[in-house]
Amino acid sequence: MSDNKLNAAQQSGAVQTTGHAWDGDLQEYNNPLPRWWLWCFYGTVVFSVLYWFIYPSWPVGQTWLKGFGKVDYTIIDKKTNKVEEREERWNTRALLLADLGEAANSEQRKAMLAKVRVASYDQIVKDPKMMEFVRSVGKGLFGDNCAACHGRGGQGVVGMYPNLTDDDWLWGGSMDKIHETLVRGRQGFMPAFEAVLKPEQLDDVAEYVLALSGEAKPSPASERGKEIFQGQTGGCYYCHGADAKGVSSQGAANLTDKIWTIADVPAQKTLEDKKAVLKTFIANGVNNTRTMPAWKGRLNDDDIKLLAVYVHQLGGAR
């Protein structure tokens, strides 16, 4: 830049200067912009004026120029429940509605949804095409909404979130019951027995509960525990049932199988450890920590139905 290499046109004096002279001898060449560039620039100015007419643009007082552009969309009217064709001035929200309407109206999806909507659960399960649809849509829904707690494959976390891939259901494993769980949410609860039972009684009950599923051998302690469990002292049978197989209307667990949902018994090696972990839950109860959120309102009825089938299919309930 600093050397004095001038191009041929400048050297020959063909390019004029702007006419200013700074500090006595500092001058500036006047190189006009190329024509093509200048016309492109004028073009953008004209384009911007067209843009103002089509799209929302300048603010004017308490409103703004809304443009003449329009978006057509189809929507199901909430009051009449009928599909309506509507027109809105151009904006991103209307574009979204058009996009959603188009997706909802894609013939394939619409046809499958209409079929699933009226089909009973038994019919859905028996129809391979509908099940394919349920799996593809359900996988996305499950990943977005359920996987954060229950895990991507529905395996759950012991002590926190039930495993959905086995055939052990706290709140019932029929598709109707799963549907109800999704719609209303659930609140698991077990009272604390710390104040009701003496430490040695807690010990006996824990021993009995372990014996129910074969984790411990029947013993005099488990016999004493049985009396507490089945009698008025503990009253455990109110919720877990006299056969200890759980009562799904209460969300009470089946204690006779090897599946543990709250106390992580299988992870403990010795009988004493198993009893200890079980006793903490009998003593403190389960409160405020086993919440399944309600999904009605967040998901629409179709999505909930698809998810109910999907979750049912995850488990051993197939």
Next chain:
Amino acid sequence: MRHEQVETNSALMLLLILAVISVGGLVEIVPLFSINETIEKVDGVRPNTPLELRGRDIYIREGCYLCHSQMIRPFRDEWLRYGHYSLAAESQYDHPFQWGSKRTGPDLARVGGKYSNQWHVQHMKAPRSVVPQSIMPNYPWLLTTDLDYSSVADRMRALRVTGVPYSLTQQEYDANVKRFGPAVADQLDINKAEDNLLKEARDKNFDGIPGQVTEMDAMVAYLQSLGTMVDFTKYDEGYFATFR
């Protein structure tokens, strides 16, 4: 004015540069103050309760906004993943708002009610114990640090200056009763801020530790409130499209 005068007077040039540059900002921002239809008319949006407000402060303190936005845009993919797009009305009491365009973690504008309190506590303590592929840091101290709520009334007073309808006088309180109903109006009363905060934390026990009010209580209370205030089943979707 001659070119030479501007170029030889740096103070004048600075002023003129500022004037030219500010045009862009003024044209984009100022009209929003006068345009009537910026904020959608919807029911249910209320300012944060004292406990939620402290949770919001902790949210900002921990820098959650660096990875999480609170703004669902009107696109189909966001609609499907996060839910209804955010309305301007939903952040009308936020100072500063928590929108954003940088998402390292998911958007949180509608996270309220999506997970249980216990999940939030576990997730904040050790994110990978519930979401194995998560890269979120652990925030275990929220569960062990007692919530400092001594300044909550002052914080509400400051927000009141910016136009958030927290009430100090009986007159303001009555106006809130009319606008939000008595239950919410009680929560917005600055004079009862501390009592309200403690009551909410103890009644709802967000952190699962009875009798102790930790920062986790406030944080989970705040997260559980996000995006839950507007009942979208009450509105025709076309209604919101008329506001843009």
